[in-house]
Amino acid sequence: MGSVTYFVALPFGRDDDGNLCAGEAVEAPSELIARSRAARLAAVHEGAVAFSRTGDPDLGEFAEAVVLARYGEVPADVATYVL
Numbered sequence: 001m002g003s004v005t006y007f008v009a010l011p012f013g014r015d016d017d018g019n020l021c022a023g024e025a026v027e028a029p030s031e032l033i034a035r036s037r038a039a040r041l042a043a044v045h046e047g048a049v050a051f052s053r054t055g056d057p058d059l060g061e062f063a064e065a066v067v068l069a070r071y072g073e074v075p076a077d078v079a080t081y082v083l
Helices: 031-044
Strands: 004-014 020-022 026-028 047-056 066-072
Touching: 004 031, 026 031, 031 047, 031 066
Parallel strands: none
Antiparallel strands: 004 020, 004 026, 004 047, 047 066
16 A cells, blocks of 8 residues: 555543543544644644654554644643554
């Protein structure tokens, strides 16, 4: 298949103890749409990030995620959520 880039919006909410936790990731067809979806998710959640990952899904090899945008409240260690 070769290298592909996935664009994703990931919302963050609070658990019962008040800690930020990741919600369900939403895939997007482009960076612009991932940013837009993350902004909309942040309006109804504590916050959200848009990120991308590039790699070869057939081989299961991906480069580190790149955070494209942050909206609202997101964990300081957001990179651990976008692996």
